[in-house]
Amino acid sequence: xxxxxxxxxxxxxxxxxxxxxxxxxxxxxxxxxxxxxxxxxxxxxxxxxxxxxxxxxxxxxxxxxxxxxxxxxxxxxxxxxxxxxxxxxxxxxxxxxxxxxxxxxxxxxxxxxxxxxxxxxxxxxxxxxxxxxxxxxxxxxxxxxxxxxxxxxxxxxxxxxxxxxxxxxxxxxxxxxxxxxxxxxxxxxxxxxxxxxxxxxxxxxxxxxxxxxxxxxxxxxxx
Numbered sequence: 001x002x003x004x005x006x007x008x009x010x011x012x013x014x015x016x017x018x019x020x021x022x023x024x025x026x027x028x029x030x031x032x033x034x035x036x037x038x039x040x041x042x043x044x045x046x047x048x049x050x051x052x053x054x055x056x057x058x059x060x061x062x063x064x065x066x067x068x069x070x071x072x073x074x075x076x077x078x079x080x081x082x083x084x085x086x087x088x089x090x091x092x093x094x095x096x097x098x099x100x101x102x103x104x105x106x107x108x109x110x111x112x113x114x115x116x117x118x119x120x121x122x123x124x125x126x127x128x129x130x131x132x133x134x135x136x137x138x139x140x141x142x143x144x145x146x147x148x149x150x151x152x153x154x155x156x157x158x159x160x161x162x163x164x165x166x167x168x169x170x171x172x173x174x175x176x177x178x179x180x181x182x183x184x185x186x187x188x189x190x191x192x193x194x195x196x197x198x199x200x201x202x203x204x205x206x207x208x209x210x211x212x213x214x215x216x217x218x219x220x221x222x223x
Contacts, residue, residue: 036071037114039064042082044100044121048089056126056160058196063100063118069111081108084116095124126160130200133157134169135190137207141178147210152203155190159197167192170199175207183210 044061063084067077083106086098099120102113135150155170170190177184185208190199 034071035068036074037066037068038074038077039066040077040079040082041065042079042084044084044086047085047087050089050091052128053091053093053125054128054160054196056124056162056196057122061118061121061123063105063116065105065113065117066115067107067111068114073108073110077108077111082106091125093125093127095122097122126162128158129161129164130156130158131164133167133192135172135205136169137172137188137205138174139177139209140174141176142180146177146180146212149208150190151206151208155203156200157192157197158200159192159194163194163197167194167197172205172207175209177209177211180209180211182212183208185209 041062041064044063046055049055065082065084067074067082084100084104085106086100086104097120100116100118102116105113105116107113132154134154135152137148137150139148150172157164157167157170170192172188172190175186175188185206187204187206189202190205192199
């Protein structure tokens with residue numbers, strides 16, 4: 001028995017002593033690192049939305065997340081380290097309420113999620129639709145009667161079916177024609193005010209204004 005005990009405590013004595021000191025030092029570091037909390041806002045990421053659907057909700061959700069862990073880890077935490085994800089693979093047209101829990105939030109190791117606001121959120125979905133609409137330039141300045149053309153004259157837009165059906169035309173960034181006396185061409189962009197509708201292939205729009213003609217301009221030039 002004495003020989004056994006001697007082998008246990010004496011064999012590789014210095015290596016065992018160093019290991020013990022390292023373990024004690026690590027425990028002291030961990031024990032002295034207090035627990036802290038932090039709150040941060042992160043966008044909710046939507047995954048696997050079916051290709052034939054669009055999110056038909058005007059406001060996109062972000063979550064306020066409270067995280068707890070060792071103070072040293074909390075200090076190093078960046079917003080990009082935290083992700084809130086919702087899987088949309090099973091959704092269909094209509095309205096749906098989603099729970100947002102700790103299993104939807106990814107944080108670095110040694111940290112835990114203690115609160116999520118909101119705990120639920122609501123989204124609506126609609127079939128995706130694409131169609132072509134006219135481009136009507138938006139003019140400002142001296143709006144005398146003029147001939148106004150847009151090239152290209154139409155753009156293709158895509159978005160939720162209900163919202164696409166409500167669009168009469170696309171418009172452009174404001175074009176100031178107050179300094180035009182005869183003819184001028186402006187390069188601008190076309191867009192639809194609804195944030196859930198996109199121009200399929202954005203391209204510069206060339207707006208040509210010819211003053212002093214009897215041609216009809218866009219509706220907004222007569223207002």
